[in-house]
Structure formats: structure tokens, C-alpha cells
Amino acid sequence: MRSYGQYCGLARALDVVGDRWTLLIVRELLLTGSARYTDLLNGLPGIATNLLAERLRDLEEAGLVVREEAPPPVATALFRLTPRGQALEEVIAAFGRWAAPLMGEINPGDEVRPQWYLLPIRLYLRDASPDKPPMAIQLLMDGEPLLIETAGDGTLRSRPGSAESPDATLAGAPHVIMGLLAGRITLAQARKRGLHFRGEHGALRRIARRHSASRPTGPGR
Amino acid sequence: MRSYGQYCGLARALDVVGDRWTLLIVRELLLTGSARYTDLLNGLPGIATNLLAERLRDLEEAGLVVREEAPPPVATALFRLTPRGQALEEVIAAFGRWAAPLMGEINPGDEVRPQWYLLPIRLYLRDASPDKPPMAIQLLMDGEPLLIETAGDGTLRSRPGSAESPDATLAGAPHVIMGLLAGRITLAQARKRGLHFRGEHGALRRIARRHSASRPTGPGR
DNA sequence: CCGCATCCGGGGCGATACTG
DNA sequence: CAGTATCGCCCCGGATGCGG
Numbered sequence: 001m002r003s004y005g006q007y008c009g010l011a012r013a014l015d016v017v018g019d020r021w022t023l024l025i026v027r028e029l030l031l032t033g034s035a036r037y038t039d040l041l042n043g044l045p046g047i048a049t050n051l052l053a054e055r056l057r058d059l060e061e062a063g064l065v066v067r068e069e070a071p072p073p074v075a076t077a078l079f080r081l082t083p084r085g086q087a088l089e090e091v092i093a094a095f096g097r098w099a100a101p102l103m104g105e106i107n108p109g110d111e112v113r114p115q116w117y118l119l120p121i122r123l124y125l126r127d128a129s130p131d132k133p134p135m136a137i138q139l140l141m142d143g144e145p146l147l148i149e150t151a152g153d154g155t156l157r158s159r160p161g162s163a164e165s166p167d168a169t170l171a172g173a174p175h176v177i178m179g180l181l182a183g184r185i186t187l188a189q190a191r192k193r194g195l196h197f198r199g200e201h202g203a204l205r206r207i208a209r210r211h212s213a214s215r216p217t218g219p220g221r
Numbered sequence: 222m223r224s225y226g227q228y229c230g231l232a233r234a235l236d237v238v239g240d241r242w243t244l245l246i247v248r249e250l251l252l253t254g255s256a257r258y259t260d261l262l263n264g265l266p267g268i269a270t271n272l273l274a275e276r277l278r279d280l281e282e283a284g285l286v287v288r289e290e291a292p293p294p295v296a297t298a299l300f301r302l303t304p305r306g307q308a309l310e311e312v313i314a315a316f317g318r319w320a321a322p323l324m325g326e327i328n329p330g331d332e333v334r335p336q337w338y339l340l341p342i343r344l345y346l347r348d349a350s351p352d353k354p355p356m357a358i359q360l361l362m363d364g365e366p367l368l369i370e371t372a373g374d375g376t377l378r379s380r381p382g383s384a385e386s387p388d389a390t391l392a393g394a395p396h397v398i399m400g401l402l403a404g405r406i407t408l409a410q411a412r413k414r415g416l417h418f419r420g421e422h423g424a425l426r427r428i429a430r431r432h433s434a435s436r437p438t439g440p441g442r
Numbered sequence: 443c444c445g446c447a448t449c450c451g452g453g454g455c456g457a458t459a460c461t462g
Numbered sequence: 463c464a465g466t467a468t469c470g471c472c473c474c475g476g477a478t479g480c481g482g
Contacts, residue, residue, distance in 0.1 A: 001473090002455090005267055007331040007395075009320035009341065010248050010313055016323070018241070020474070027231055037445050046226055048475050053446055076444065087319055092231055094315040098308055099230035102237070110228040120230065222454085223474085241455070258464050269456050274465055297463065 016062050017088065021047050023095075025055055026081065026088050029065065031118045032160065034080040045111040059085070093123045112174055114141040121148055121158040125181060128208035130154040135203050138166035141174045150206070168199030181207050237283050238309065242268050243276055244316075247302065247309050250286065252339045253381065255301040266332040280306070314344045333395055335362040339379040342369060346402060349429035351375040356424050359387035362395045371427070389420030402428050 001019045004011040017023055021044065028043040029035060035043070040052060056079060059065035064085035068078045081088075096119065106112065117139075127150045139146040147161045170177050172195035180190040187197060187204065197204075222240045225232040238244055242265065249264040250256060256264070261273060277300060280286035285306035289299045302309075317340065327333065338360075348371045360367040368382045391398050393416035401411040408418060408425065418425075 004245065005328075005331055006245075006337070007324075007327045007333045008245075008248075008337045009317035009324055011245060012323045013316040013320040014244065020239070023235065024225065024227075024229075024232060027229075038443085041445095046475085048477090049446065050448080050476095051474070084322075091312070091315040091319055094312040095234040096230035098312055099234040101305075102233045103228075103230055106228045107226075110226055112228045116227070116229045262464090267456085269458090270465065271457095271467080272455070298465095 013091075016064075017091075019055065019058070021051055022055055022059065023088070023092065025052070025059065026064070026085060027092055027116075027119065029079060029081045029085065030089055030092065031115050034068070034078045036076050036078060040079065043113055043115060045113075064088070089123075092119070096120060096123065106175060112142075114139070114143050114146055114174060115160060117141075117174060117178055118146060118158040118160070120178070121181070122156050124210050125156055126208055126210045127151070127154050127156055127206055129206045132206065135167040135200075135206065136163045137199075137203055137207070138163055138169040139177055140169065140171035141177060148207075156207070166199065168197070168201075168203040171196040180204070182209060234312075237285075238312075240276065240279070242272055243280065244309070244313065246273070246276055246280065247285070247306060248313055248337075248340065250300060250302045250306065251310055251313065252336050255289070255299045257297050257299060261300065264334055264336060266334075285309070310344075313340070317341060317344060327396060333363075335360070335364050335367055335395060336381060338362075338395060338399055339367060339381070341399070342379040342402070343377050345431050346377055346428055347431045348372070348375050348377055348427055350427045353427065356388040356421075356427065357384045358420075358424055358428070359384055359390040360398055361390065361392035362398060369428075377428075387420065389418070389422075389424035392417040401425070403430060 001015065003015045006012075017026065024044055024047075025040065028040050031043070032039065037052070037056075040056075041047065041049065044052065056065060056067070060067060064082055066080050066082055068080060070076050070078050130150065130153060134150050134152060136150075137148040139148065144160050145162045147159055147163055147166070149157045149159075149163075151157050170180070172190070173193070176185070176190050176193045176195050179185040180187060180195065181204075185193075187195075187201070191197065222236065224236045227233075238247065245265055245268075246261065249261050252264070253260060258273070258277075261277075262268065262270065265273065277286060277288070281288060285303055287301050287303055289301060291297050291299050351371065351374060355371050355373060357371075358369040360369065365381050366383045368380055368384055368387070370378045370380075370384075372378050391401070393411070394414070397406070397411050397414045397416050400406040401408060401416065402425075406414075408416075408422070412418065
């Protein structure tokens with residue numbers, strides 16, 4: 001990208017990550033930890049293949065991404081964020097908070113990937129009872145299963161994957177599952193909107209908003 | 222800008238403010254409160270006039286900026302951020318923190334505007350002695366004078382302008398003044414690098430870093 | 443199949459000139 | 463002062479090809 005040529009933090013940051021698609025690529029790498037080229041293509045619907053390759057080169061050159069050759073059984077290249085790249089999580093989190101009022105409805109034609117919810121889960125939700133034993137909630141939207149796990153310190157970890165015996169399992173539309181987790185709708189309302197719930201209700205009650213601003217933390221889920 | 226077409230907070234945010242120059246325009250409006258078209262042009266060296274006009278239209282349409290007609294003595298249009306636009310300060314602050322390691326040296330050809338320092342001052346510095354009486358520090362870089370004032374709650378306010386009798390006056394190169402305020406260099410070192418200081422040393426000592434991470438808060442300034 | 447490179451059309455961007 | 467108009471260029475998007 002052409003430099004702004006300004007001695008200003010914002011301008012310098014945008015010189016590095018201001019190109020189209022760049023921050024979305026960082027988002028994908030934040031979600032998945034490490035990803036193959038094809039995984040990235042799948043997580044970035046709409047990107048042209050040459051642009052992805054070019055951005056990955058730029059990110060590598062800027063020291064935000066490293067390319068690793070996976071061992072023989074896989075024998076493919078993996079892309080991973082450096083600590084410097086991971087530090088962009090705060091920027092992306094700030095964008096996400098700002099965008100919250102924009103996330104009302106899914107526009108027709110909008111793409112959705114379940115993995116995109118991994119970031120909001122660990123950034124904006126927390127474990128309300130960190131002293132209780134660890135637990136896991138299995139999410140089944142379309143496509144790959146996601147897993148939420150308590151970290152023990154009040155935060156949540158989220159990753160693609162499955163647990164053998166999760167404390168609770170939620171299956172349904174992404175919008176409904178997230179509405180339930182964020183406390184915007186009750187379990188009963190979610191079930192009316194097609195959610196399948198199995199497991200402990202207590203597991204669900206442990207999920208709270210991090211900066212509970214609007215809704216009072218009381219019963220009602 | 223072309224939409225990413227993804228139901229994802231980051232993507233939706235970038236749909237609105239991901240265009241080139243857009244966030245820098247928001248930066249200018251955050252700094253100045255309200256600005257004329259020409260002020261923006263001056264604060265955004267390198268932007269094309271048609272792009273500035275187009276971005277201002279887009280920002281107005283997105284509800285981030287309002288255009289006001291100034292009363293007759295001025296009789297010119299003023300641009301101002303809406304609350305929704307001001308909320309982008311957190312995003313810009315996150316970018317600024319991430320960019321801190323990139324701000325080592327001023328590249329040849331880089332433009333500098335004193336007003337760009339207003340944001341780092343109020344975002345990353347604080348009043349270490351909020352119980353003491355209010356004070357003001359006058360900054361004189363090139364161009365327009367800047368003013369730092371204590372807000373009484375431990376935060377600092379910063380704006381373009383002059384005080385009649387500031388508690389301290391700092392005149393010199395932007396880089397030197399900011400290094401001194403952030404505690405990266407001592408007053409003696411700053412003086413060697415051309416800084417002119419007048420006033421109370423105590424005023425200077427009241428300025429501290431907000432999230433003092435690396436340097437222990439001790440004497441040494 | 444994976445990880446690109448190449449080619450091409452269209453539009454966003456940059457620079458300058460011009461105008462009410 | 464506050465933009466609009468114009469023009470060239472390069473970035474981007476989409477499709478296809480191609481070596482490992």
C-alpha cells in the first residue's frame with residue numbers, strides 16, 4: 001500500500017494493515033491459531049486468490065505472520081501470527097465493539113462462518129463462576145463444531161473442535177446461539193427459533209457478558 | 222467502498238470506515254472538535270480534494286459526521302463528529318498503541334502536524350496529581366500553539382490554543398517535546414536537543430504515562 | 443488437491459486544473 | 463474558501479492456468 005507519509009501512529013499503523021483484506025486475514029489467523037492457505041480462502045469468502053497470496057507475503061515481510069512448513073504427514077504450509085501480529089487483537093476487538101450496533105440483522109447475501117464467532121465469544125463473554133469446576137460447551141452451527149471452555153480465571157477459551165462429553169451442547173442457527181449466549185434472548189425463545197439444547201442449564205448460566213452494560217445481570221435466561 | 226459481505230463485526234466496521242483516508246479524517250475531527258474543509262485539507266497532507274469531499278459525504282451518510290453552517294461572521298461550513306463518530310476514538314487509540322513501536326524515527330519526507338500530538342497526549346498521558354490546583358502547559362512546536370490542561374479527575378485535556386499565563390511553556394521540536402512529556406528523555410537531554418523551557422518544573426512532573434508499562438515511575442526526569 | 447502466478451476489465455485513488 | 467471536473471494509473475476482483 002502506498003504510505004500516507006505522516007508521522008502519526010494511526011497513519012503508520014494503516015501503512016501496515018490498512019490494505020483491503022489485511023485485517024480480515026489477521027482475524028482468521030487469530031481464530032484458528034494457524035491455518036493453511038486453503039483454510040484462509042474458505043474463511044475469507046470473496047477474496048481473490050492472488051490477493052491472499054500477496055497479503056500473506058506483505059504480512060510476512062512486516063513481521064506479523066510466519067510461514068511454517070508442516071511435517072511430512074501433512075506436508076503443507078501453515079501460516080501463523082507472530083506476537084506482533086497477535087497484538088492486533090486489541091485493534092480488532094475495538095472494531096468489534098464499535099460494530100456491535102451494526103450487527104442487527106444478517107443481510108441477504110452476507111456470508112457467515114461459524115468460526116467468526118470464536119472471537120466475540122472470548123472477547124466479550126466471560127465465565128461468571130470461575131471457582132466452579134471447568135466445563136465445556138459444544139456449539140454446533142453449520143459446518144465445523146466449536147468448543148467453549150472455561151479457563152479457570154474467569155475468561156473463556158474458544159476453538160474449533162469437539163469434546164467427548166461436553167457439559168452442554170447447543171445446536172442451531174449462529175444468530176440464535178449467540179443471542180442466547182449473550183443473554184439477548186432466553187432459552188425458551190431460542191428453542192422457539194430452532195435451537196436444540198442438551199445438557200446442564202447451569203453450564204449456560206455461567207456464561208456472562210464481560211462488560212455487562214445494558215442488561216442487568218439477573219435471572220431471565 | 223465495496224462491502225465485504227460478511228456477517229462479522231470487523232468486516233462490517235471496515236465496510237464503513239475501511240476506505241483509504243477515512244479513519245484519518247475521523248482523527249482530524251477528533252483533534253479539532255470541528256473543522257472547516259480547509260483545516261482538514263491542511264491536516265491531511267497528501268489527500269486529494271475530491272477524495273476529501275467524497276469521504277465527508279460518505280461519513281455524513283453513515284451518520285458519523287454532521288455538516289453545520291457557521292453563523293454569518295464566519296459563513297463557512299463546519300464538520301463535526303456525531304457521538305457515533307466520536308466512538309471511533311477507541312479504535313484509533315488501539316491503533317495508536319499498536320503503532321507505538323513503529324514511531325521510532327521520523328522518516329525523511331514524513332509530514333508532521335503539531336495537532337496530531339493532541340490525541341496521544343490525552344489518550345496516553347495523565348495528571349499524576351489530580352488533587353493539586355489546575356494547571357496548563359503551553360506547547361510551541363511549529364505552527365499553531367497547543368495547550369494541555371488538567372481536568373481535575375486525573376485526565377488531561379488538550380486542544381489547539383494559547384493560555385495567558387501557563388504554568389509552563391515548552392518550545393521545540395515535536396519529537397523532543399513528546400519524548401520529554403512521555404518521560405523517555407530528561408529535561409536536560411531535551412534542552413540539549415533544542416528545547417526551550419520556561420515555568421514551573423512541578424508542572425512537568427505532574428505529567429505521567431497512563432499505562433506506565435516499561436519504565437518504572439521514579440525520578441529521572 | 444494445494445498454493446499460488448498470470449491475465450484482464452473496472453473502479454478507486456492521486457494529481458492537477460478549474461469554478462462559484 | 464469549498465469544493466467539482468478530468469484524466470491516468472494502479473489496485474482490486476474474477477477467471478484461468480500450472481507446477482508440486
